[in-house]
Amino acid sequence: MSRVIADQVLTVAPPTFSPAEAAALARELFGVDGVATPLDSERDQAFLLDGDRPAILKVSNVAEETTRLDMEALAAQRVAQQDPGIPVALPWLVPGRDPADGPAAYRATVAGPADTHHARLYDRLPGRTRPGATLGDDAIRDWGTMAARVGRALRGFWHPAAARVMLWDAQHALQLRPMLDAVPDASIRDLVGRTLDRYEAVVTPRWPTLRHQVIHTDLCASNVLVDDEGQVTGIIDFGDASWTALVVDPIGVLETMVVGRTGEEAFRSARLAIDGYERVMPLEAEERGIIGELLGARLCAAVVVPAWRSALYADPAALQAELRGEALDALRLLDAAGWDEVGRQLGGRQPGTAWTVPDLAARRRRALGPALTGLSYARPLHLVGGDGAWLIDAEGGRYLDAYNNVPVVGHGHPRVVEAVVRQARRLNTNMRYLHETALEVAERLVASTGGELDVVMYVNSGSEANDLAWRMARAVSGDRGGIATDHAYHGISEAISALSPEDWGTRRRPEHVRTWRPPDALRGTDAALADMDAAIGELEAGGHGVAAAILDGVMTSDGIVDLDRGLAASLVDRVRAAGGLWIADEVQGGYGRTGADLWSYRRLGITPDIVTLGKPMGNGHPVAAVITRRDIAERFGGESDFFSTFGGNPVAMAAALAVLEVIEDERILSHVRDVAGELAAALRALAGRSPAVGDVRSIGLAIGVDVVRPGTTEFDPHTTRAIVEGMRERGVLIGTTGPQDSTLKIRPPLVIRAAEARLVVATLDEVLAGLRER
Ligand code: PMP
Secondary structure (H helix, E strand, C coil): CCCCCCCHHHHCCCCCCCHHHHHHHHHHHHCCCCCEEEECCCCCEEEEECCCCCEEEEECCCCCCHHHHHHHHHHHHHHHHHCCCCCECCECCCCCCCHHHHHHHHCEEEECCCCEEEEEEEECCCCEECCHHHCCHHHHHHHHHHHHHHHHHHCCCCCHHHCCCCCCCHHHHHHHHHHHHHCCCHHHHHHHHHHHHHHHHHCCCCHHHCCEEEECCCCCCCCEEECCCCCEEEECCHHHCEEEECCHHHHHHHHHHHCCCCHHHHHHHHHHHHHHHHHHCCCCHHHHCCHHHHHHHHHHHHHHHHHHHHHHHCCCCHHHHHHHHHHHHHHHHHHHHCHHHHHHHCCCCCCCCCCCHHHHHHHHHHHHCCCCCCCCCCCCCCEEEEEECEEEECCCCEEEECCCCCCCCCECCHHHHHHHHHHHHHCCCCCCCCCHHHHHHHHHHHHHCCCCCCEEEEECCHHHHHHHHHHHHHHHHCCCCEEEECCCCCCCCHHHHHCCHHHCCCCCCCCCEEEECCCECCCCECCHHHHHHHHHHHHHHCCCCCCEEEEECCCCCCCCCCCCHHHHHHHHHHHHHCCCEEEEECCCCCCCCCCCCCCHHHHCCCCCCEEEECHHHHECECCEEEEECHHHHHHHHHHCCCCCCCCCCHHHHHHHHHHHHHHHHCCHHHHHHHHHHHHHHHHHHHHHHCCCEEEEEEECCEEEEEEECCCCCCECHHHHHHHHHHHHHCCEECEEECCCCCEEEECCCCCCCHHHHHHHHHHHHHHHHHHHHC
């Protein structure tokens, strides 16, 4: 046993004062009268004194160094000072001493039969100790929360005595190995050995990077007092405080809750304890990922240490024997579940990747049905991570995302993510209560229109924004006719699907809708104005009138088409002359995609009546909006009250504000101009030497590349698809668009870097070369 470098105190028997002697000591040293009742204590002697002010007398083990006693007093005082709501037992000043002398003023010296001991008096707090298994759900969570508060209050606390070896502190778990000899049962030795092997493989390499500080280390049943409801009334005994990983404290709580519970109930209680802890102190992903193994190590200590100590004294305390039994059961439960399952049960691990892509696709079909849009690419992607313009699949493969316009400021942007998490943690409600972020976002959006539009209404998707805009246009115009481009897409609601020819499929054009064809530079056709005149004429003749025309400023679904200012102004004029409103759908072109302005319509020199926002507004968090003029909102408000449960909720608004800030801080507009300029030039150069590439249209980072049969202007959807698949196989994601699906859609997050943009072109070059060779 001498090989073990465990804490010395554990190897020395506690002092042996009788209750009568203890009462006499309390009177003599602290002037306190009372009957002394002995309490359980592993290394010291502790007595309950039932005097006028109840107190606990602690007589320390001779091996206990005074610096540790001092740390205990200082740690308790620190916690009480930092978080006065935590009920901690504080030490009493020795009569006649000066608190300015520091912790030494709180301990007195007593001579025992063989040695000198230190005596201290601590507050006796209300409540009693109770095994974790007897606690209800609220009490479990409360215990977890209290543990987190203690940890938070001790943050930044340091004392030299905190660098020490406590065997239930998981950092010393491997020191249990040599002690295993003391466990008589070979199967238990195997179980502990296996658990420690797992710990060594999984935890040891990660240990140095875990958050460290001085913590209590032992917030278990014997150190936490509770009332009849199980609410925490006292945290006692900071005598084991150590410098170690912060996560050791919640693990102590988990141990307390798991021991004595069986099966699913053990895991459920553990999860509730973690919930309680994370109310105050969210765990980091690295900590969560090893919770199971840490709990296993702690249970090993609960099995091995009592066995080892009873072997030392040949006098096992009844309590220790009992704990050993239940800790062992808990350890067996984890072992039987398997570590991956334990990790999953405790919420630390993503579900494993046991599912293959084809299996997941079949499961998707079963669960989500046939109406859902198909998966992208012949070999679908199972994506699990993202960073900037990159996506990561379940196998760790990296893909350059040159397709996704939602995460304008990049996948997982820390400012946006943290804004969402912080607000979700604080509060999420709705627009029936006041909250400032929604107002700040609205004021910024209004300012971004140059003040031409001055009212903002929040919804949750581009479809909803367009649906609301359409209702407003109908209310204001009194008409019901709508005009969109030939192959537009504006959303999923009944009203908006009617205005989305791309979505009509086999359905006939709705009676109240007419379309116009955008100019086609490659073929030199431009019938836009004539189409518009015909549309208006037909709608009027049909008795529908014109409620609104809606236009995606970069015409994504029409193949990404630019409009010149003169034409744009004429189109708007004609619609207005017919009594209709102009809706600028900025779901695609907004938030800086053009590089010219935050909104694509502004580049056209027009002033819409209503602007709709969506996709990029929350960088992936669902949030959308309508911006309009006060008089329009008034007319609409006059006929219906507007409220959307999630529209404008504080979490969505936190995301929206963060996106606007990042766009400014990262100078996204000028970045888009630079990268898009280079990318478009490189694509045009590529088009010059690739007969299959017809026309390259770049409106900032909305880029359409027509694919044609070589030497003709004939579209070639087959080759277009082959190119997109080839790019995917080489790790670059793009899509297709246009009426014939014969246009490559290159529409990356706006933060794409120049080198990444070059990779898109180089990969396209490679794919085109490969196709020529076939
Ligand atoms: N408008 C445009 C121009 C769009 O591209 C889309 C979506 N592709 C929408 C509206 C609808 O947005 P959501 O999918 O958020 O409803």
